[in-house]
């Protein structure tokens with residue numbers, strides 16, 4: 001009996017010794033997450049503090065039970081409390097949370113760090129493995145394939161569509177002297193129409209209902225994404241498939257049916273258009289970059305399919321990705337820009353004056369060159385996107401041991417999470433960061449700022465492909481609106497309830513009032 005106790009005690013001691021030894025390299029309470037070390041043996045905390053977890057399981061369950069606004073606020077609170085980049089340990093993985101530009105630069109410009117972080121897997125049920133979520137050879141090939149569809153000449157053609165959609169948007173209110181506008185409701189419809197017509201070559205005028213259902217279902221996709229972020233038990237795809245996926249199947253079907261429908265429609269239209277083009281094409285014309293005819297991004301993919309470079313599944317992946325990346329982000333950008341115009345009457349007037357001085361009253365002549373003259377509006381939009389970045393978080397994952405310039409050594413599988421929202425409001429780089437001030441983007445005021453303190457469109461090889469597209473779309477609608485209406489405030493900045501999603505989301509119905517200009 002005594003002997004039995006002795007054996008048990010010895011075994012227990014060995015186990016405890018083993019766990020202590022293991023704990024040096026793995027955070028055992030975070031379910032064996034590999035630990036971050038330092039190059040010179042300094043304590044990790046001296047470089048990256050670690051917030052105390054809510055339970056004994058490190059930071060695994062810190063988000064559990066919070067709603068989407070709570071999840072959003074959690075990171076804001078930690079950024080303020082830690083004051084610098086910090087480290088947390090969640091289920092089986094270290095997470096390096098980044099709010100300082102030096103490390104943002106290192107991560108975004110490092111060719112070894114192109115693999116997206118773990119949470120991008122949570123988007124794959126909706127976006128599949130397209131440009132945004134893929135890595136390695138697949139990503140390289142697709143990026144190369146799609147890059148030229150953002151060529152200047154093609155954007156020039158898209159500008160015509162932005163103008164037509166903007167005209168339709170303002171026409172809805174032209175007969176009323178004043179109208180209350182729900183931006184949350186109307187702007188996403190505008191941006192979805194625009195992306196479908198530009199990138200997909202399909203007009204949604206006869207598909208309004210399908211478009212509305214797609215947008216509603218995409219909101220549920222975002223909820224499902226946050227649900228997985230909050231609950232580490234659903235990190236693994238197997239667990240998600242067992243316990244979460246069946247509730248999400250219905251709205252995912254709506255999203256995928258919509259994109260399949262768009263692809264089918266475009267295939268028919270393209271076949272007709274190509275035939276017409278072949279009939280009257282000059283020998284050295286490039287059908288992709290033809291100034292007289294429109295060529296949608298989706299056409300590039302359909303043509304690549306004919307050359308055996310992509311299959312139907314691949315086309316669906318990229319259409320789902322481009323559609324989402326192109327509509328939700330610009331929709332948030334426009335919503336916050338219009339809200340800010342309403343809240344800052346003097347700045348709205350400066351935008352209006354600039355438009356009056358530089359843009360012909362006949363907007364049918366509006367082109368990219370004219371848009372580039374609006375320097376004040378540029379700064380206004382930049383400042384709005386600083387305060388409300390449509391992509392408030394970006395993530396990468398180390399695939400091998402990675403040494404950072406600050407001396408931290410990240411083991412393979414570490415999540416590098418760039419908190420763009422906190423970076424853009426980091427008081428070390430932004431004076432009075434909560435204040436709205438477009439003039440911080442004047443050249444003389446930006447000169448001394450770290451280049452990577454402002455990365456709303458990311459940077460480096462995985463930067464946003466649609467940056468120019470987005471700026472054109474945003475500017476065009478703002479010009480159409482400002483030419484005809486004064487924008488008065490309804491929703492105030494302090495009333496906004498921001499919350500986490502794939503993009504920055506807002507719980508409120510954001511509203512402004514349009515009053516016809518005399």
Ligand code: HEM
Pocket residue numbers: 131132133143199321322325326327329330333389390391393394395455456457458461462463464465466467469470
């Ligand atoms: C205000 C509008 C927009 C903002 C703030 C924005 C921001 C971003 C950011 C931050 C990324 C990097 C994401 C990451 O690394 O995880 C990104 C990637 C991307 N964006 Fe945008 N975006 C906008 C509009 C658009 C539009 C209009 C399109 C397409 C028409 C687009 C297409 C893409 C694509 C395809 C990627 C993935 C690039 C890659 O991984 O190679 N974006 N965007």
